[in-house]
Amino acid sequence: xxxxxxxxxxxxxxxxxxxxxxxxxxxxxxxxxxxxxxxxxxxxxxxxxxxxxxxxxxxxxxxxxxxxxxxxxxxxxxxxxxxxxxxxxxxxxxxxxxxxxxxxxxxxxxxxxxxxxxxxxxxxxxxxxxxxxxxxxxxxxxxxxxxxxxxxxxxxxxxxxxxxxxxxxxxxxxxxxxxxxxxxxxxxxxxxxxxxxxxxxxxxxxxxxxxxxxxxxxxxxxxxxxxxxxxxxxxxxxxxxxxxxxxxxxxxxxxxxxxxxxxxxxxxxxxxxxxxxxxxxxxxxxxxxxxxxxxxxxxxxxxxxxxxxxxxxxxxxxxxxxxxxxxxxxxxxxxxxxxxxxxxxxxxxxxxxxxxxxxxxxxxxxxxxxxxxxxxxxxxxxxxxxxxxxxxxxxxxxxxxx
Amino acid sequence: xxxxxxxxxxxxxxxxxxxxxxxxxxxxxxxxxxxxxxxxxxxxxxxxxxxxxxxxxxxxxxxxxxxxxxxxxxxxxxxxxxxxxxxxxxxxxxxxxxxxxxxxxxxxxxxxxxxxxxxxxxxxxxxxxxxxxxxxxxxxxxxxxxxxxxxxxxxxxxxxxxxxxxxxxxxxxxxxxxxxxxxxxxxxxxxxxxxxxxxxxxxxxxxxxxxxxxxxxxxxxxxxxxxxxxxxxxxxxxxxxxxxxxxxxxxxxxxxxxxxxxxxxxxxxxxxxxxxxxxxxxxxxxxxxxxxxxxxxxxxxxxxxxxxxxxxxxxxxxxxxxxxx
Numbered sequence: 001x002x003x004x005x006x007x008x009x010x011x012x013x014x015x016x017x018x019x020x021x022x023x024x025x026x027x028x029x030x031x032x033x034x035x036x037x038x039x040x041x042x043x044x045x046x047x048x049x050x051x052x053x054x055x056x057x058x059x060x061x062x063x064x065x066x067x068x069x070x071x072x073x074x075x076x077x078x079x080x081x082x083x084x085x086x087x088x089x090x091x092x093x094x095x096x097x098x099x100x101x102x103x104x105x106x107x108x109x110x111x112x113x114x115x116x117x118x119x120x121x122x123x124x125x126x127x128x129x130x131x132x133x134x135x136x137x138x139x140x141x142x143x144x145x146x147x148x149x150x151x152x153x154x155x156x157x158x159x160x161x162x163x164x165x166x167x168x169x170x171x172x173x174x175x176x177x178x179x180x181x182x183x184x185x186x187x188x189x190x191x192x193x194x195x196x197x198x199x200x201x202x203x204x205x206x207x208x209x210x211x212x213x214x215x216x217x218x219x220x221x222x223x224x225x226x227x228x229x230x231x232x233x234x235x236x237x238x239x240x241x242x243x244x245x246x247x248x249x250x251x252x253x254x255x256x257x258x259x260x261x262x263x264x265x266x267x268x269x270x271x272x273x274x275x276x277x278x279x280x281x282x283x284x285x286x287x288x289x290x291x292x293x294x295x296x297x298x299x300x301x302x303x304x305x306x307x308x309x310x311x312x313x314x315x316x317x318x319x320x321x322x323x324x325x326x327x328x329x330x331x332x333x334x335x336x337x338x339x340x341x342x343x344x345x346x347x348x349x350x351x352x353x354x355x356x357x358x359x360x361x362x363x364x365x366x367x368x369x370x371x372x373x374x375x376x377x378x379x380x381x382x383x384x385x386x387x388x389x390x391x392x393x394x395x396x397x398x399x400x401x402x
Numbered sequence: 403x404x405x406x407x408x409x410x411x412x413x414x415x416x417x418x419x420x421x422x423x424x425x426x427x428x429x430x431x432x433x434x435x436x437x438x439x440x441x442x443x444x445x446x447x448x449x450x451x452x453x454x455x456x457x458x459x460x461x462x463x464x465x466x467x468x469x470x471x472x473x474x475x476x477x478x479x480x481x482x483x484x485x486x487x488x489x490x491x492x493x494x495x496x497x498x499x500x501x502x503x504x505x506x507x508x509x510x511x512x513x514x515x516x517x518x519x520x521x522x523x524x525x526x527x528x529x530x531x532x533x534x535x536x537x538x539x540x541x542x543x544x545x546x547x548x549x550x551x552x553x554x555x556x557x558x559x560x561x562x563x564x565x566x567x568x569x570x571x572x573x574x575x576x577x578x579x580x581x582x583x584x585x586x587x588x589x590x591x592x593x594x595x596x597x598x599x600x601x602x603x604x605x606x607x608x609x610x611x612x613x614x615x616x617x618x619x620x621x622x623x624x625x626x627x628x629x630x631x632x633x634x635x636x637x638x639x640x641x642x643x644x645x646x647x648x649x650x651x652x653x654x655x656x657x658x659x660x661x662x663x664x665x666x667x668x669x670x671x672x673x674x675x676x677x678x679x680x681x682x683x684x685x686x687x688x689x690x691x692x693x694x695x696x697x698x699x700x701x702x703x704x705x706x707x708x709x710x711x712x713x714x715x716x717x718x719x720x721x722x723x724x725x726x727x
Contacts, residue, residue, distance in 0.1 A: 097436075154702055165691075332510075343486065343508065
């Protein structure tokens with residue numbers, strides 16, 4: 001019997017994977033990435049920590065004391081806020097890589113209000129002006145690329161990236177202007193403190209957290225139930241469909257980016273008013289980029305994104321504790337681990353949307369009776385088998401890293 | 403504005419040129435690699451590691467071997483990260499923007515960690531700056547030729563290498579069958595596949611080669627421009643340079659030969675703030691904005707003109723799956 005020649009590995013699109021199976025694939029990716037980081041860190045830590053101490057440090061760094069727990073919540077809220085701001089634009093397939101710059105402009109506007117109005121009017125007024133100013137600043141920073149995208153189809157990802165650096169140097173300029181003899185560092189100002197809800201760190205953190213929770217809920221409803229949200233997803237899916245349906249695409253792009261930038265500006269306001277009371281060129285903490293990863297891995301769904309943001313912050317705070325416990329001086333170790341997690345989480349999506357058939361593995365399925373037209377036997381890989389294949393292949397991707 | 407300024411502009415432009423040529427080759431295969439900043443960082447780390455590997459056990463190091471080892475390791479490190487990007491985007495068909503950003507985050511973190519914890523042990527920084535000196539050995543006796551010599555002949559090996567690489571890339575893209583196939587893949591991979599071109603093979607090859615070339619840009623910054631002095635914020639600086647290199651691709655309309663000129667212009671703009679005298683301290687950050695603002699202007703102008711010759715390859719940023727309709 002003559003066999004039809006088949007490639008060794010054959011890939012097809014997968015229809016719909018059940019939810020629990022998707023979750024297993026993702027969990028496997030995270031666990032493998034964590035195990036690899038653990039082995040790598042334990043091996044290179046001159047014997048100060050063991051395999052299991054890694055996880056102990058990780059959890060103690062994130063949850064160990066009451067203060068750490070509240071810091072975890074605060075950073076999660078801020079990151080989630082930025083991711084929510086960006087997801088509005090991403091739904092429209094507008095690659096807003098300028099989250100860093102928009103947050104930073106919000107910070108700068110708030111700090112300017114503090115610097116110029118501090119001591120002259122009372123704190124309530126300053127807070128109000130700060131709020132408006134930072135939202136406007138973030139909005140302007142996002143609307144400029146949006147206008148050019150809408151009218152001339154200018155590449156928005158590079159445009160927003162360049163705006164990041166312009167914002168960074170603007171902050172450097174104002175710090176140098178305000179503190180001519182200084183070292184380029186601004187000291188915290190005692191004005192414009194946001195009100196606290198209770199005593200200690202818990203009371204201070206609660207306000208930003210509540211604001212972000214409210215924003216998340218509102219944006220979820222906005223994207224899901226409002227006419228605007230519907231228009232955004234149509235523009236994102238197909239520009240031509242949107243035009244035929246009579247949607248004013250230019251208006252939608254500009255309006256959506258107003259919202260996106262305003263939310264970034266709001267996070268800047270929270271960063272200055274509640275957390276730092278000053279501004280520095282690195283205050284965005286790269287949240288614009290991390291927010292993109294959060295939005296992508298959260299499937300653009302605000303509720304899943306909250307979980308992803310929590311996990312990323314848990315990792316980065318936990319990793320800083322691991323660095324201390326295992327005797328590493330460089331704090332960028334957490335970037336490596338988080339980067340690994342990104343690679344694995346991005347890569348594992350392949351095994352959710354595609355099916356891999358290993359044709360060189362002999363199938364145990366019954367051969368159909370040989371009556372002439374048997375050559376085309378559809379190989380049927382079991383879903384479990386494909387999921388396992390996923391694990392194997394992501395491991396090979398890791399070998400390239402080390 | 404004297405000969406030294408132009409000389410420095412060319413020297414700095416070489417960094418942009420490596421990043422830009424690497425990104426052009428990648429984009430011609432239809433892949434927008436936003437991981438170039440991270441890959442350039444890793445190239446710098448790899449280069450320092452290679453130089454250390456050769457310099458530390460050797461009693462009487464040879465200049466040529468130092469350069470060779472640094473270049474080799476920069477290309478290996480950057481190529482590996484490029485291969486990771488290629489695996490994720492070509493084989494696993496992940497979103498290119500998101501994968502690129504992940505590569506940048508990982509690359510910058512890795513570089514900062516690797517340089518501080520692995521490379522810069524006792525006595526390495528002096529060895530590295532001597533390696534940096536070696537990069538000037540390729541310079542010719544330029545003093546005799548006055549301003550001409552200072553501008554064109556006073557550079558380290560990496561500057562000349564960058565121009566050679568750019569010219570080779572231009573010739574390959576424009577005049578060879580390989581270049582034609584590559585451009586076809588970037589425009590329409592399904593058609594290229596139907597003709598019988600090995601789409602996956604080409605994509606992998608040029609993503610990895612592009613990453614290796616971009617990695618030399620990071621090495622060029624650390625060794626040639628900084629003279630082997632590795633600062634604490636080296637990863638942040640190289641990231642900024644990396645984003646500008648990606649923007650330079652649009653500026654030069656995907657032509658490596660034009661990139662030679664473009665990179666010198668960008669180099670001049672970038673070093674402007676540290677060369678202009680007679681301005682106040684607080685005005686320096688405003689001058690730092692200039693290269694980024696000029697890039698914005700170029701982006702806007704090219705998009706307004708909008709000719710087909712000045713546009714990106716048609717399938718840039720889209721994953722190719724043969725069984726898609």
